[in-house]
Amino acid sequence: MTTRLRPLVRSEWDRWYDRLELAFGGVAEAGEERRLWQDLTDPARSVGVWDGDECVGTAGSFAFRLTVPGGALVPAAGVTMVSVAATHRRRGILTSMMRRQLDDVRALGEPLAVLTASEPDIYGRFGYGTATHQLAVEIDSSRVRVAVPPGAEDVRLRFTDPAEGAQACERIYRDTIGSRPGMLARDEGWERLPLLDPPSGREGASPMQCVLAERDGEAVGYVRFHNKPHWTPEGPEGAVLVRHIDAAEPAVYAALWRFLCEIDLTTSVRSRNRPVDDPLLHLVSDVRRCGVRVRDSLYLRPVEVGAALGARAYLVPVDLVLDVEDAFCPWNTGRWRLSGGPEGAVCERTADAPDLALSVRELGAAYLGGVSLASLAGAGRVRELRAGALARASHAFGSAVAPWLPHGF
Template identity: 75%
Template sequence: MTTELRVLRRSEWDLWYGKLELAFGGVGETRQERQLWDALTEVDRSIGAWDGEECVGTAGAFTFAVSVPGGAFVPAAGVTMVSVAATHRRRGVLTSMMRRQLDDVRGWGEPLAVLTASEPEIYGRFGYGIATHQLSLEIDSSRVRIAAPPGADDVRLRFAPVAESAEACEAVYLRTVGSRPGMLARRPGWERLPLLDPPGDREGASPMQCVLAERDGEVVGYVRFHNKPHWDRSGPAGSIMVRHIDALDPAAYAALWRFVCEIDLTSTVRSRNRPVDDPLLHLVTDIRRCGPTVRDALHVRLVELGAALEARTYRTPVDVVFDVRDDFCPWNEGRWRLSGDSKGASCKRTDGNADLALSVRELGAAYLGGVSLTSLAGAGRVRELRDGALAEATMAFGSDVAPWLPHGF
C-alpha cells in the first residue's frame, strides 16, 4: 500500500467529505446537511488516506459518552464517516485506518469505540460486537388500536412549529438520556441533528411536523413525523412516518402513539427505530398487524478492556476470569478477573484459571446488557471452562431494559 494516513486539515474538509459522499453512491447532500456535518466534524479526530494528492479513504471519531448499565456515562469515540474509494478497495486502506484510529482512541484515554455500520459484517474483524438492536414497525392503523393507560386522556396535544418547539423537545430528550444503556450524551451542536429534514429523506411525504404533549402547561413529550397522503380505488390510504417520539411518562407516550395512529385519511404508521422492548408492543391491540422487524444498531469495541468493564455495574454479583483473545488490539489479550455487583466492579489481569474463553468482540456485544453471553455460547463464540460460570456472567451482564441507540451519527 502506498497511501499516506494523516490527520485531517480544516481546509481539506470539503474534498474529504466529497470523497465520502462518492463512496456512498455519489448523491450529494443538501446544503443544510453539509453545513451541519462540517460544524460537527472534529478534524483533529479525523483522518484521511491519501494517494498522492487524491483522498482515497476517510474516517472520523466524534466525542461521545455512552450510558451503560448502572447509569454511568463512559467516554467513547463515535466512529463515523468511514469510507474507501472504489478504486482502492482490497489494498489494506480500511485496516490501516482502523489500526490508526484505535491506537488514537487508546491514546485519548477513551475505553470504548462505537459505531453504526453500513454493512454489519465489516467491523467484527476489528473487534466490534453488535451490542444494540433497533425495532422497526409498520402498523396497520386501520385495524390496530392503542390501549392507552389511565391518564392519557388528560394529556393535551397541540401542533407546534418544528424549529420553535426544538428547545422543549430537546429538554425532554435530555431527561430521558441514560434511562437505557446505549444512549449518547452529546456535545453542543448535536441538538440540530433531529431537525434536519432533507426532501430526499421524506419518501414523498410532507415536511416534518411536530406535536407536543403537555400536562399542566409542561411539555412532557413530543412526536415528529411526516404525513404521506395517498388514495387508492377504495379511498384514502395515507401513511405516517414517525421520525422521533419521546415522553416522560407512560400516559403521555400512549397519547402520542394514539394520536399518530388515528390521524385522518391514513391507514399505516411506520417507525424505523424503537427499542426492542418498546412499551408500544404492549399498547397495540394486535401485534401481528404491526410488522415488527429487528436489525443491528450500535456496534461496541472495548479499547481498554479493564477500564471498560470497571466503568459499568452488574445486575448480580459476579466473580469470573475471562481468557480474552484480541488479535487487533493485543494489549487486551490474556486473562482478566472481573469481580463486581450493582455497586461497582474491578477488572484486573490475573494468572488464575480461566472460567470463560471468548474474544473481545463477544465482550463488546454483551457490554450494554442486551446480548446474552449464553446465546453467544450457543453460537460457539463463548466457551465455558468452569461449570456455572456462563450462567453467572450472563445474569450479571444483563440489563433490566434493552439498550438502545436513539439516533445515528
C-alpha cells in the same frame, strides 16, 4: 502506487467529504446536512488516506458519552465517515485507518469505540460486536387500536413548529438518557441533528411536523413525524412516518401513539427505530398487524477492557476471570478479573485460572446487556471453563431494559 495516511486538515474537508459521498453512491447531500457534519467534524479525530493529491480513504470519530448498564455516561469514540475509494480496495487502507484510529482512541483515554455499520460483515475483524438491535413497525392503523393507561386523558396535545419546540424536546430527550443503555448524550451542536429535514429524507411526505404533549402547561412528551398522503379509488390510504418520539411517563407515551394512529386520512404508521422491548408492543390491539421487524444497530468494541468493564454496573454480584483474545488490540489480550455488582465494578489483570474464554468482539456484543453471553456460547463464541460460570456471568451482564441507539451518527 504509494498512499499516505495523515490527520485531516480542516481546509481539505470538502475534498475529504466529497470522497466519502462518492463512496456511498455519489448522491450529494442537502446543504443543511453537509453543513452540520462539517461543523461536527473534529479534524484532530479524523484521518485521510491520500494517493498523491487524491483522497482515497476517510475515517473519523466523534467524542461521545454513552449510557451503560447502571446509568453511567462513559466516554466513547463514535466511529464515522469511513470509506475507501472503489479504485483502491484490498490494499490495506481500511485496516491502516482502523489501526490508527484505535491507537488514537486509546491515547485519548476513551475505553469504548462504537459505530453503525453500512455492511455488517466489515467490522468484526476489528473487534466490533453487535451490541444493540432496533425495532421497525408498520402499524395497520385502520385495524389496530392503541390502549392507553390511566392519566392519558389529562394530556394535552398541540402542534408546534419543530424549531420552536426544539428546546422542550431536547430537555425531554436529555431526561431519558440514563434510563436505557446505548443512548447518547447530545452535546453542543448535536441538538441540530433531530431537526434536519431535507426533502430527500422525507420519502415523498410532508415537511417534519411536531406535536408536544403537555400536562399542567409543561411539556412531558413529543413526537416528530411526516404525513404522506395517498389516495386510491377506494379512498385515502395515507401513511404517518415517525421520526422521533419520547415521553416522560407511560400514559404520555401511549397518548402520543394513539394520536398517531388516529390521524385522519391515514391507514398506517411507520417507525424504523424503536427499542426491541418497546412498550408499544403491549399497547396495540393486534401486534400481528404491526409488521414488526428487527435488525442490527450499534456495534461496540472495548478499547481498554479493564476500564470498559469497570465502567458499568452488573445486575447481580459477579466475580469471575475472563480470558480475552484481541488480535487487533493486543494490549487487551490476557486474563482479567471482574468483580462487582449493581453498585459498580473493578476489572484488573490477573494470573488466576479463567472461568470464561472469549474474544473482545463477544465482549463488545454483550457489553450493553442486550446480547447474552449464553447466546454467544450457544454459537460457540464463548467457552465455559468452569462449570456454572456461564449462567452467572450471563445473568450479571444483562440489562433490565434492552439497550437502544436512538439515532445514527
